[in-house]
Amino acid sequence: MADTDLVRTRARVVAISGCALGIAAALAPSGLLFRANRVFRGEPSSLLEAFGAWGWVLLCAWLLAALLAASPLRERIRGLTVTLLGAAVPILTLWQAGSAATDYVESTSTIARTSLGLGFWLTQFAAYMLIFAATAWLEPGASRVALTYLPVAGVVAIASAGGLTEIGIAREYANNMSSFWREFRLHLSYVAGAVAVGLVAGLLSGVLAAKKRSLEPVVFGSLNVLQVLPTLAFIGLLNPVLSGLSERIALFEDLGVRGVGWAPVIIVLSSYAVYPIARNTHAAIASLDRAVTDAARGVGMGRLRMLAEIELPLALPVVIAGVRVALVQTTAGAIIAGLVGGGGLGIFVFLGASETATDLILLGVVPIVALALFFDRALHGLERLTGFWSSAG
Amino acid sequence: MIEIADLTKRYGSFTAVDSVSLTVEQGQFTVLLGPSGSGKTTVLRMINRMVEPTSGRVLLNGVDTATMRPESLRRTMGYVIQNTGLFPNMTIRRNVATVPRLLGWDRRRIEERVSEMLDLVGLDPDTYASKYPHQLSGGEAQRVGVARALAADPPVLLMDEPFGAVDPLTRERLQLEMKRLHAKLRKTIVFVTHDIDEAVLLADRIALLREGHLEQYAAPEKLWIEPASEFVKGFFGENLGLRIMARHCLSSVPFKPLDPSVSCAAAPHVEDSVTLKEALAELVGAKATKLIVCHEGAPRGVVDFETLVKALGDGSAPA
Incomplete structure (x- = not known):
């Protein structure tokens, strides 16, 4: 109880800080960038300037949200109003950015671009802080979840109504539509493959380390080495090994195993994914209630049955927390595939960087951030679901 | 029947259980009693091989348990522990x-x-x-x-301080239910506790352990009348007699004959279903020298202080 009280008090601090950040971001000089073409440097403008009257509405929304967050209103009312204001911010700013972009194109030429600048992204982050804080005042349940995803729905609605077509990142998307979805799927399959391998290896090594104390330093020692090896160095080290294998063994060649491409990417990403899963599995099993494992042995369960019926189910929420870390980390890490001929969303990032086309970089980065956030939330829900038996849940 | 023969457990140079031998008969309720560190839990855990003995044997109905698969052995022995x-x-x-x-x-x-x-x-x-x-x-x-x-x-139930973590009122109720269950099911029970009241209330026989040694293995009445050592006497203390009185039902005592004209309502009286301890408390509470024993309101006989004490002294069977 004291714990949730603390969360609720802190929520006020987070909410008000979010509003302060939001106001600063609205005034920041580079809210939107107007460029003559996609690689041109661009003319910065703050959101307040760019949005005209709606800019003042944005400022007022932040001020009102801060006032409400600080107010002595009932928690439910405070939570509801502040969440709704927070949800309005991404919808308002994206809609306004979209129409500012359209106006700019109409007043100049069709190759002109409007990019979303730092002020815009900080505004989104501030809105996330505000919603995150304000939902802590609401009762958990379906309506709270629905409120959290309100801005996502709003963004999708604006986008499908064509309100965003002139924004830089949307233009890049339109130009790369077919390759975007191909690389998106490829990216996802790297993440899924690496986390699947990481899950199997992580469970095995975590259980092994928990059950055989003498092996614990060996297991985590080697995982630590893998963990601190820089990604590119790791791929570089794998290169001669994999090319050698594929030259000598026909099967590997047929599978497309080469020094570059998908093979080193999967190996490297799954090596990183093992660590958090193995750590959490080990910690969860090693810290199980002694009375429970004692009773399981005492009623005559064998070691495997004990693992399957008692230890792994009880460790599951903590294991899933490890999978969550691995997923988020791998989603970002899979960018590297774009650099070593493996494809994925990383190719937009590296291509964009080489052309100094910021919007193309964002075409790779924004879906990665969205995916990471989605995985984080989804697995969080799964953690709570699998921990239903604990008295806290 | 469980026969424990010369059972010893050493951890390095520390001897947790030192050559303990005792036999638990079929259907008997045996309590392993002793201060903490006396080795009682280790003895219990060697019965179902949660702990492997350093030397000595445990026979279950004549079969050496060391020859059985531990999992199969444990499935024939119920196991109850303190934190459930x-x-x-x-x-x-x-x-x-x-x-x-x-x-x-x-x-x-x-x-x-x-x-x-x-x-x-x-x-x-x-x-x-x-x-x-x-x-x-x-x-x-x-x-x-x-x-x-x-x-x-x-056929066997092993219980390791099963009621140690519940509140005193619940514990008392669970103890009485355990006694009822044992009377009904006649399981062979080995029960570990450090609570003297619990041991005396429940046990057919108590094995008192100290620092891994078996000090004495006997019925509570015998421990009272013939303690094997000063340690045994000191461990149970002055109150053992009273505790034993709580084990016996008044109906098991030979009453003194009764003047037929007396009625239950007229004088200090007790129902014959109470324990000796409760009868004694009644006697003291009524400031009387004798009590009329009644059965469902009908007078049955008379008890006085002497009858109550003598009922223990001759080591009559527990109720």
């Missing part, structure tokens, strides 16, 4: 069904057995079977622990 050790990820139904499942019973038989066991320990199956352990109180959880241990109808 219920599996938090399973419903009460599945918890109780654990050993029958391990033994491969069919589903209908398991379902029936679970209901029967929950009834036996005083929990309504309809209310409790689908709950999870965290939804139970300490006393309820411990009942489920007992139900789980009894589910496959094992």
Whole structure:
């Protein structure tokens, strides 16, 4: 109880800080960038300037949200109003950015671009802080979840109504539509493959380390080495090994195993994914209630049955927390595939960087951030679901 | 029948259990009693091979347990521990069904057995079977622990301070129910505790341990009348007589004959279903020298202080 009280008090601090950040971001000089073409440097403008009257509405929304967050209103009312204001911010700013972009194109030429600048992204982050804080005042349940995803729905609605077509990142998307979805799927399959391998290896090594104390330093020692090896160095080290294998063994060649491409990417990403899963599995099993494992042995369960019926189910929420870390980390890490001929969303990032086309970089980065956030939330829900038996849940 | 012969457990240079020998007869309730560190839990855990002895043997109905698969051995012995050790990820139904499942019973038989066991320990199956352990109180959880241990109808029940973590009122109720269950089911029970009251109330025989040695193994009455050492005498203290009186029912005592004209309402009286200790308390409370014993309101005889004390002195059988 004291714990949730603390969360609720802190929520006020987070909410008000979010509003302060939001106001600063609205005034920041580079809210939107107007460029003559996609690689041109661009003319910065703050959101307040760019949005005209709606800019003042944005400022007022932040001020009102801060006032409400600080107010002595009932928690439910405070939570509801502040969440709704927070949800309005991404919808308002994206809609306004979209129409500012359209106006700019109409007043100049069709190759002109409007990019979303730092002020815009900080505004989104501030809105996330505000919603995150304000939902802590609401009762958990379906309506709270629905409120959290309100801005996502709003963004999708604006986008499908064509309100965003002139924004830089949307233009890049339109130009790369077919390759975007191909690389998106490829990216996802790297993440899924690496986390699947990481899950199997992580469970095995975590259980092994928990059950055989003498092996614990060996297991985590080697995982630590893998963990601190820089990604590119790791791929570089794998290169001669994999090319050698594929030259000598026909099967590997047929599978497309080469020094570059998908093979080193999967190996490297799954090596990183093992660590958090193995750590959490080990910690969860090693810290199980002694009375429970004692009773399981005492009623005559064998070691495997004990693992399957008692230890792994009880460790599951903590294991899933490890999978969550691995997923988020791998989603970002899979960018590297774009650099070593493996494809994925990383190719937009590296291509964009080489052309100094910021919007193309964002075409790779924004879906990665969205995916990471989605995985984080989804697995969080799964953690709570699998921990239903604990008295806290 | 469990025969423990020269059982010894050493951890490095420390001897936890030193050459303990004792026999638990079929259907007997044996309590392993002693201060902490006396080795009582280690002895218990060597019976189901949760701990492997350094030397010595445990025979179950004449068969050396060292020759059995530990898992199979444990499935023939119910096991109840202090913090219940219920599996938090399973419903009460599945918890109780654990050993029958391990033994491969069919589903209908398991379902029936679970209901029967929950009834036996005083929990309504309809209310409790689908709950999870965290939804139970300490006393309820411990009942489920007992139900789980009894589910496959094992001939032997091992209990390691099962009531140590529940509140005193619940503990007392659970003790009385344990006594009732033992009288009904006649399981061979080995029960570890450091609580003297609990031991004297429940035990047919008490094995008193100190620093891994067996000091004495006897019925509580015998421990009182013929303590084997000063340690035994000192351990049970002055109150042992009173505690033993709580074991015996007044109806088991030979009453003195009664003047037929006396009625139960007229003089200080007690029902014959009370324990000797309660009768003594009644005697002192009424500031009387004798009490009329009644059975459902009809006078049966007379007891005085002398009868009550003598009932223990001749070592008559426990109620």
